[in-house]
Each structure stands twice: as C-alpha cells, then as structure tokens.
Amino acid sequence: MNTLFVAWQAPEPTRAWFPIGRLDADPHDYVFRYTRGVLKARQQAGFEALVSFPDLQRRYEAVELFPLFKNRVLDPNRKDFAEYLHWLDLDPGQADPIEILGITGGERQTDSLEVFPQLKKVHDGTVTARFFLHGLRHVSEAAQLRAKRLQPGEALQVAIEVNNPATGHAIQLQTADGHLIGWAPRYLIDDLRIPLLERPSAHACVRRINEAGAPFSRRVLVELTCGVPAAFEPMTSNDYAVLAP
Known part of the structure; x- marks a missing residue:
C-alpha cells in the first residue's frame, strides 16, 4: 500500500496549509478519504469540498487513478516523459504515478493543492x-x-x-x-x-x-x-x- 496525503493552502491573508485528504493505492484500486484536517480547514479558512469529492464523510474508490491526481502527472505519451523521469531520478521501467506525485508534489498553478508521501519510520528509528x-x-x-x-x-x-x-x-x-x-x-x-x-x-x-x-x-x-x-x-x-x- 502506497499513501499520499493532500494539503490545501488557504487564501490570503493567512496562506496556512492544512492536510485535508488521504489517497491510498495498491495494484488493484485507489481509495480517497478526507482527513480530520479538513474540518479545521473549513472552520478556520472556509474550505469547501473538492468538486471531485463533494462528500466529506464518503470513502471514494476507483480502479484507476482519480482524474484530480492523474492530471498532475505528465502524460506518459509525451516525447519528454523520459526526460521528466530523469529529472526525478526514477527508473522509466518502474516509476508509477504515486511515486511521481510523491516527489513532485503535484502542484498546479490553477489551484491550492499539494500532495506528499506518508513518512514511514524504519527499523533503525x-x-x-x-x-x-x-x-x-x-x-x-x-x-x-x-x-x-x-x-x-x-x-x-x-x-x-x-x-x-x-x-x-x-x-x-x-x-x-x-x-x-x-x-x-x-x-x-x-x-x-x-x-x-x-x-x-x-x-x-x-x-x-x-x-x-x-x-x-x-x-x-x-x-x-x-x-x-x-x-x-x-x-x-x-x-x-x-x-x-
């Protein structure tokens, strides 16, 4: 299981960041759920549910990556996709959208969202x-x-x-x-x-x-x-x- 979190940035004047969602992926499906940070974002900064995920209490499931996230990864059919993976230090034969998003953050100029990977503690602490x-x-x-x-x-x-x-x-x-x-x-x-x-x-x-x-x-x-x-x-x-x- 690979996990990404979604953060939302409030508008001026605070520009504060809130973790609002979690995306879990395995070889068979994708699951998106809001996190409790979305309640704080709504109360403190007026956050409104994402158009792709209108119900804060619902578990969303799909067999393909949700468009909200897929659109934040360069199209593999583009000629510069190999160069793009080279920038990310990823193996073209093994890189997947979740790994790509975890490094790039999936930032776009058209919204205030950023994604990031779940930190995991290993055996050496x-x-x-x-x-x-x-x-x-x-x-x-x-x-x-x-x-x-x-x-x-x-x-x-x-x-x-x-x-x-x-x-x-x-x-x-x-x-x-x-x-x-x-x-x-x-x-x-x-x-x-x-x-x-x-x-x-x-x-x-x-x-x-x-x-x-x-x-x-x-x-x-x-x-x-x-x-x-x-x-x-x-x-x-x-x-x-x-x-x-």
Whole structure:
C-alpha cells in the first residue's frame, strides 16, 4: 500500500496549509478519504469540498487513478516523459504515478493543492524524505551561484528556522560552506521540527542536479534522513486521521 496525503493552502491573508485528504493505492484500486484536517480547514479558512469529492464523510474508490491526481502527472505519451523521469531520478521501467506525485508534489498553478508521501519510520528509528529543494529562486544571488556548483552526493546541513515569514518554523538546507540554498517542503515541518530541535541527528544530501531546461522547482533533488524518538510515529496526529472507514 502506497499513501499520499493532500494539503490545501488557504487564501490570503493567512496562506496556512492544512492536510485535508488521504489517497491510498495498491495494484488493484485507489481509495480517497478526507482527513480530520479538513474540518479545521473549513472552520478556520472556509474550505469547501473538492468538486471531485463533494462528500466529506464518503470513502471514494476507483480502479484507476482519480482524474484530480492523474492530471498532475505528465502524460506518459509525451516525447519528454523520459526526460521528466530523469529529472526525478526514477527508473522509466518502474516509476508509477504515486511515486511521481510523491516527489513532485503535484502542484498546479490553477489551484491550492499539494500532495506528499506518508513518512514511514524504519527499523533503525529514522524517516527519509526525497523532495525537490524549495525556494531556490528566493535565496541570495551568491547562494544561487553556489547551488549551480552542487554535485550529486554532496552533503547538506539541516537547520531549524524559527522565524520564517511564511511558515514560522521551517527546515533550512545549507551547504557545508554556509550558503542557505533553500528549504524542505512544508509538510515535513510539523513532524520533524521537534526531533530536530531535541536531538539534531538529521543529514541530507544532493540526489540529483538538473540543469538544462529544468525550472527552479526541479533543479535540486534532495534526500533527507532524520532520527525520531522511539515512541514517535510520523503523520499520526488528529489532522491525518481519516473521516470515513
């Protein structure tokens, strides 16, 4: 079973993010359910049910990926699909839409939704996330120039930012020589903020660098691993609990 969560961003002035849904996929079917975070989004920011999923209490099932998500993945019939997978560091023979969405976030300019994979703790007490570096276009010119010299496998430093103007807390990625080159995705903040503050055991590295033709949002693919407390299970707070069985 592969799981993605869906986050919705509220409009101005708060621009707050809420986890509102969960998509589960196996080889035979797809299931979408709203999570309890949608109730908070509705109460605090006026969220209205997605057109594709109008009933907050219903379990939606399908044998094919729902159009809301399918439309966020590049059409496999496009000539540049192989290059697209190359940017994501995925094997063309094994990549599936859920894996693609988990890395790209499925962002579109036409709405305020983002998808992200469920974090899973493994036997050594760590969680690992792979994502594209966020905010590269917003760092200093010197940092952007330094980012152009990044190499696959290069180690990055991980730091907690406590006064980010957009999110309050944020997870920074820095080069070994001190350049802030960007941030981890928002969905990691709530689950990794406390482990990083209490016992900073995280490490990150550059998985892939995309240059020619790649937009800023697809330039630097990062893998971050963080140790978490023994009793901690990521993404199990009330906001992630599903409303329908």
